[in-house]
Amino acid sequence: MNFEIEKVYLLFLIPIILMVMYLISKKIKLKDKGINFININRFIIITILILAMCNISISVKTKDSSTIFLLDLSHSMSNYKGEIKEFVKSAIEASPSNNKIGIVTFGENQEIEQFLTYSKSFNDIQTSPIGNTTNIEEAIKFSLSMFKDSNYKRVVLITDGKENQGDILETSTYFKDNQIDFQVYKVDSEQVEDVYIEDIDILDKVAIGEEFSVTVNIKSNIKTKSRISVYSGREKKK
Template sequence: MSFPSTLPLEFERPAYLFLLAGLPVVLLLSWRSMSGVDPWRRYASIALRSLVVLLLVAASAGAIFVKPNRELTVMFLLDQSRSVVDADPESSGSLRNNQLDYVRALARRIPPDDRVGIIAFAGQANIEQLPSRGGVFTDKLSPVSLPDQTDLAQALRLASAVLPQDTAKRIVLVSDGNENVGDLLREVDVAAAADIPIDVLHIEYDHPNEIMFDRLVVPAQAQKDQRIPVKLVIRSERPARGRVRLYHNDRPVPLGEEGGESLAVELVPGPNSFVAQMVLNQSGPHRFRAVFEPDDPNQDRMAENNVAAGLTLVQGKGEVLLLAARPGDDALLRDALRRENIDVTLRLVEEVELDLVGLQQYACVILANVPASVFNEDQHRALAAYVKDLGNGLIMTGGDEGFGAGGWIGSPVEEVMPVHFEVKHKKILPQGALVIILHSCELPRGNYWGERVALKSLETISSRDYIGVLAYSWNPGGVNWEVPIQLAANKPKIAAVIKRVQIGDMPDFATTMELA
């Protein structure tokens, strides 16, 4: 509950304001009890008692005096990747200059006390103008690094770090949205947790001279020695000529009647289809890649999209992949499986290209006492998808590095397994306590990795373990228990608090070590 904007007063528990109904009773009793006192003392005593009652009611209702901050800082994030920048970015009508002109026009309309900042980005983000009053001072944007990439997440992360703490905040993202690096949704969640609104201006454009591979179509699965069609679809904006090359497992495929390594084609505006026939005489994954090469490079603005790929899986007799963490581990298990006429291959984790494509040649994967730390996040998701999406088998053996002891708690693999990795028997599992001290601001992207380490540690420990997080934060200043030590029962709530921590440069380690 709050009063009109002229009174900066709010109440956390407005229901207690009904106690003010008893104020007339207090006034009446005070008036009668002091009938023999001289008027000056009588009025002063009644006013003092009324003030005490008002203060008690206000304290019970949680009165808060709010000082509104009417200053605003807006960070403009301008996409300068190749997907939006013209071939001649220095021309007056280029998308690059149009974005800067758009920011200038908006800056002229904002109040003089508000601040404007500019970040240009592609694969890397650069600060073109720190938040400043008085509009835009940048005449033109600097060249960006890695123009073939679009990392929206990095730009958003940098903008959140640059925004000042003493004003309201806002981010305006100017982009076509073609992200190919980073995780934008995660950074949006972090900005939302910090109460930073994000506006998006979607860039629309047209490329008149463009040829691109629309798709390469092959069956998802096939039988051994089966002939399959490989359909190539090329889209062109104008009539063009060129050559098509097709590769099967990185080997050229003969095309056309003469059986050459390329096929001469004439493209018409719109989609153009071509079909090749292939016989797959081996089990496992078959990768296809097609490339279009125009006779006149000027007819194609961007050569990078002249490539398409496809995958067909040929089922074999059901091979089992046995993964071990150390040489010689589980040789007995391998021999036992082979005695049962099961085709099994024993490999060390580092010897296998563990992705969803490579796993498809196996009917089952056995993790023989392998810890979760030897796999990255993409490999965790690949193992889960191998079971959930492809319907294959996954077996995990016990040991000192399997299940919960191996750090698999909360992983995507646990979600697809038929058992919980966290031991529920309180008499068997002792409680642990983990205190994390965050002091990572002096490292490149240190605060980001400090947050990631803290979140991963939270995921790994049991819900019966204790966790606490210490940091030298800016609000309030000094060493603080950002997460007071507590049971890790509500992990989503604790994770949200960790994402909001503003990590500062602590002057010493003794204070935090003593607290921990």
């Protein structure tokens, strides 16, 4: 249980008001028990009002918690799969018995390696998402859909941070709004030469014999040459 007081300085008013009321009662020499009782009630009411203005908040963590490990298995992380597996295995073994564990692997898409469970029997990574690109944003959104509202929630992202689709910064409000603990295990991977087609723009419908254009967006982190072939079925057109 954690207490947070936004306006701590207002608490100093309580002893000041108590001292003033004590001096007034001593000066007037009140002996009427009824009047003293009224003054005590006034002090209690004033104290409650001051505490209300302090904006005191109490946060309580539930006993049960849920942790989802997000494993980046894109091509840039291909040499670190063993390291990722050992990190997750050690973290699961060290987690308390009341902590549910879920595992999601991702690259261009996302796959559920393990649904949220109390089991600590993780040994190896079985899923193989498409590794051509790294979309951390969509992986995070996908993992959030696995949580239950009643649990304390945590997401542990394991990645080299080399995203080339989506934007992880767009997910910051998700963690804040849903009170989710977000942690990142950064893997310092080597720079991998990467050339890939980000998207293809083509008309949905084309009449027979009609000319049309195809726009291909190619991304690369190295200076190189490329050749694109266009097929109609199995027939090479260009």
